[in-house]
Amino acid sequence: MKSRFLKTRLLNKNSSFPNRIIVLTGARQTGKTTLARHCFPSYAYLSIEDPVLRIQYKNLTAAQWHNFYPRAILDEVQKEPVLIESIKSVYDQYEDVYYLLLGSSQLLLLKKVKESLAGRCIIEEIMPLTLPEILTHKWQEDPKFSWYQQFLTTGEIPPFLSSFELYPDYAARMEAFQYYLINGGYPALVNKNMNDGERFEWLKDYVRTYLERDLRDLVELRSLEPFVRIQKITALLTGQLINYSQLGKEAGVTSKTAQRFLQYLEISYQTILLQPWTRNKIKRLIKTPKLHYLDPGVQRAILQKRGDPDGNEYESTVVGEIYKQTKVLHFNGSFYHLRTHDGAETDLLLEKENGFLAFEIKMTEHAGKKEARHL
Template identity: 35%
Template sequence: MIPRQATSTLQRLAKGFPIVALTGPRQSGKTTLAKHVFAQKAYVSLENPDELEFAHSDPRRFLARFDQGAILDEVQRCPALLSWLQTLVDERGVMGDFVLTGSAQFELIASITQSLAGRVGRVELLPLTAQELRTADKLPSDLNTMLLQGGYPSLYNRDVSPQDWFSNYIATYIERDVRQLIAVRDLSQFQRFVKMCAARSGQLLNLTSLGADCGLSANTAREWLSVLEASYLVTRLQPHHQNFGKRLVKSPKLYFLDVGLMAWLLGIRDADTLDTHAARGALFETFVVSELIKQRFNQGQASDLHFWRDSAGHEVDVLLDTPAGLQAIEIKSGSTFASDWIKGLKKWRSIAGSNALPPKVIFGGTGMYEREDCKVKGWQNI
């Protein structure tokens, strides 16, 4: 198993909450991590039809088997179980008693909010970070390989190509999750919608335009996009809310949460194609943004990432609120630093004033240094 940065967060939360919830996309390593951190606990998957039927028909007796707690995998398949779990953990008063995992966040979080408020510590586990891969000595040596593979653990612990793995992942996802979450009559149309979303990763989101390109209404596009968010395939970055004296763009930006999946959906299968592809910049930006989100999630924090763009076209790719001030990050896929990269950063800093920290640039090259009061980092040092 590749060591996960979320391990210490899970251990910390298990000391202060009777229930720990571990959510994330399918195949991100949730079950492996839960079994590793809580090795002494019994494990039950509600994907097992017998266990699911038992949980539905007799939840009290189902839970009574676990006097030392348990890991309940894919628990969103039996939401009613959570009400019984509430009574049980309140009676026991044991911290870290049960561990819940799930891959459909809207269903699971809605159930947790209703039944287990104040009793659950939650961690969202996305695919592997570059730092986790580097610690395990599995980080690709070149950027193109990183962009093509992404971070799903199976691509680093199995002898399988990204092309084979992603094609089966998408087929399984659409057959299982989509049918469970919404009634889609034409699955091929939904798959086309997913590919159109991949083509817009890193761009401002226009639901009307997205729907029109797929032959859908804006409302249907909104519903389908919420399914992708619920399955942890995409996220929306909101514009920063602080008014810096300029008219600001109000639309969010769309990002995939795994760059390898995005590359596969765009039809990119090799490094030569990637080198000259029009979406290379968007792929690198998606990679960096997803890495920043993973780092926050692994610490048990909300992403709290924003972007900034004014009506004149000045833009900062990422803004992060920190106790010390606003951290601006510019993302560039080029391998050689260029002075015009920090034009938007300079404009933003002149407007933001004393609340602005020294900005950072993350680029597609190597090394770490400073240029014009900006910290510059290569992709391997993210």
């Protein structure tokens, strides 16, 4: 079992008042349940997905929660949002209760959380495995910061050897990266007993489950077909600018519907949209965004595609990894893409409190000054 950066944060935050309620959100199969149960093995585990048990939990009074479940993990809590009110009531009446609320839909869950648990909880997001997490060998092993994470946390550029190949773990790093390019970072796939064909079948099942369950948790659609068309078109367009009018035209829906469907993909942790950076913050909201699928395995499964990635897919893979490595640090910054009037482009721009970090991403064996000319 791979270790997670979030493990240390959860254990530290749950040890002191007032963080007696932790809300953990993330896409299905990113490891929320596994992480929670390993961090807090003594907590009762309550699956809200079971409709019969859901009714029982819904009818518990605050006193009964305190007596029967003073410390508990509530999984898929977005399926019964009224339970959040129950947890609020217990929290307000008793000081010795601790709860973890797990959910797959950030819109439904976080809206209710912000309404009911404001000031009473801390919120954490879990995403597919980062490369440092893939490189771990067991749960007890803490993931090591990447060079990028070291720079963000210390402000100092880590020393580089004259050749990356001199690093003792160079082979392991390259193997992990090649694995990630093809399969992505979902924890269930990091199983030595699975081959790439079996991993691909798992990813296709994941995409089907997303449409049948996760999306239905988020919104009721009269027909899935228009959304599926948008999903496939955006998977083809990963790493590219998105024009809502053109996207809607190709999918046979209005531009507003296309924009709404993209919001569903984003709030269900499937994609990220990078707004263009400009000095005028209002213009950032109306200019053309750039879309990236967060996980390369899912993006390729949507397209039923195997083999090596193309340049745009490679860019999305790297952007997604940088995004995840930044998020686990709780770093205060915002991501954009940058395109000048004369066509010069920077693939990724991180705006920090004291400056910027710019990234140029190229799928090439040898990167030189030519590739970095826009930085």
